[in-house]
Amino acid sequence: MHAMQYEITLPADYDMGIIRERVAAKGHLLDDFPGLGAKAYLIRERGVDDSPVNQYAPFYLWNTPEGMNSFLWGRGFQGIVDDFGRPEVQHWTGLAFARGAARSAAGAGAKAAIRRRIRIPAGTHLGGLASELAEETARLTRQKGALFAAAAIDPRTWEALHFSVWDHESPKGQGDVFQVLHVSAPERDLLAQGRQW
Incomplete structure (x- = not known):
């Protein structure tokens, strides 16, 4: 498993409705993409859940490097x-994955995600x-409302990552919520x- 994310930080007065419309129109295009375990189409809005920025930041869990490539x-x-220029693509080597107690078909009903980075x-x-x-990933998915969670490490920067939906x-x-x-x-x-x- 490979985890991957890019962040597109947008102006403070950017209309995030544009991103919502983009995802509504194009999100389904990866619903059958070979090699993709899961892609969460994520946004943060300035002032919501303590976010300092407006941001579009999709997060991917890849089953195969061929799919990612x-x-x-x-x-x-x-x-x-x-549309936005070439963002830096962050990627991490997978450590663990778990499906949650709130398992639903293909992540239907997902409302929020938490990303925690640890130096x-x-x-x-x-x-x-x-x-x-890995143990924390399993613990997370035993909580009410957890759909899935993953842990990964970037051995280039020595950063660990926890991601949950x-x-x-x-x-x-x-x-970050x-x-x-x-x-x-x-x-x-x-x-x-x-x-x-």
């Missing part, structure tokens, strides 16, 4: 580049940290459950 080098990502200090026992992150608008947890506009999850059930090593 097909998206990045294909029409899907080129549309983002054409990994030098001297941290990496195997122990990876195990803790919820069926209610104000999930409890630390991190996003509104979910749509979830495409053609291969969510093929994402390996549990730790990925």
